[in-house]
Amino acid sequence: MTESQSALATAAAEEVVQDQVRRLTEEVLNSMKSAFVGKDEIIDVLGVCLIAGENMFLMGPPGTAKSALVHELAARLHGRSFDYLLTRFTEPNELFGPFDIRRLRDGELVTNKEGMLPEADLVFLDELLNANSAVLNSLLMVLNERVFRRGRETIQLPMLIAIGASNHLPEDETLQALFDRFLLRVPCRNVAQEQLQDVLMAGWSLDAKKRRPQQEHSRISVEDIRALQGLAGEVDLAGVRRPYVELIQRLRHAGAPISDRRAVKLQRLMAASALICGRTAAVPSDLWVLRYTWDSEEQQEILSSLVQDAIQRCGVSEQSHPRVNSNSAPDPEAIARDLERIEARLTEGVRDSDKAYARDQLGVLAGRCEWISSTQSREFLTGRVRKLLEQLRDAL
Incomplete structure (x- = not known):
């Protein structure tokens, strides 16, 4: 192949990639943003995790559309989804399938995985941090290597992405390894009061769409996503x-x-x-x-x-991801919560190494306060930061 032919082939390949990315963005991600009000951040991170083939964790209360997002994504990609609510008593069979009784009579230990996690392209595990040791041991390899092993049986999983959810962070040290398998973590909350009417309208429209005999689907498929994962x-x-x-x-x-x-x-x-x-x-x-x-x-x-x-x-380039500048403005309420946590920790009494960490945190928060648009909020929070820094200096 000549140099010019190679350049033409490369250009053609890039054009195919750009077409797939455009269809994913327009027909799947942007379309989902219209259907799920107030979930733009989650959907943007979900899109990146999907192409990267990495897992994602959502932290938020029940009823905030976590599982609905996964089902809708699977439907738009013509894929199979699996979701399960974990409890302390969940057994591996409930996720991966029981042994095939017919094969068991012949002395073979073969998993009947029909409709279970090993067949799913997208997996959603609600209340992830309720996992017991039996489930935990099975999940670690599944999430990290996309492989399920049981006895002599080894199953390669087609899973594109796993999404875990909980309304709290891990408190037990044994769950830290499981939590670590979810590379990115995103808050998932109820929408703001002023968006409630939009949520009701979008939810009604989405429910009506599901009940129609024929639904329009995007032209991008699970196999297209696998190709993009390879290109990443x-x-x-x-x-x-x-x-x-x-x-x-x-x-x-x-x-x-x-x-x-x-x-x-x-x-x-x-x-x-x-x-x-x-x-x-x-x-x-x-x-x-x-x-x-x-x-x-x-x-x-x-x-x-x-x-x-x-x-x-x-510097920010022209071809930056839209999420780059979306979080640039500081949230006064978030800064106030961080200051409350630091103040509570200082009140309880901390080690010198923790004091140095708290001082660094306060320095960052002081910088964020300068960008708060409301003068009243900015002055109030800046005063709290100054007071905590003085408290730290007296303690050192």
């Missing part, structure tokens, strides 16, 4: 590697326990962000995905600030 590994990350390493170090210093394993896997999410933007090379603005690597609620605002600062230092 070919995205050039050279242009983002240095700011990425620096940001990982800053996030670790701020208390986000990003292990080397997670740091490696997060690269696929930056690559997926680049693909969604129609690029074959990552740029610093693709670092936005690291906002969602928090382990606790108090880290959310801190990490968002550090990530945004890293992006602004490098």
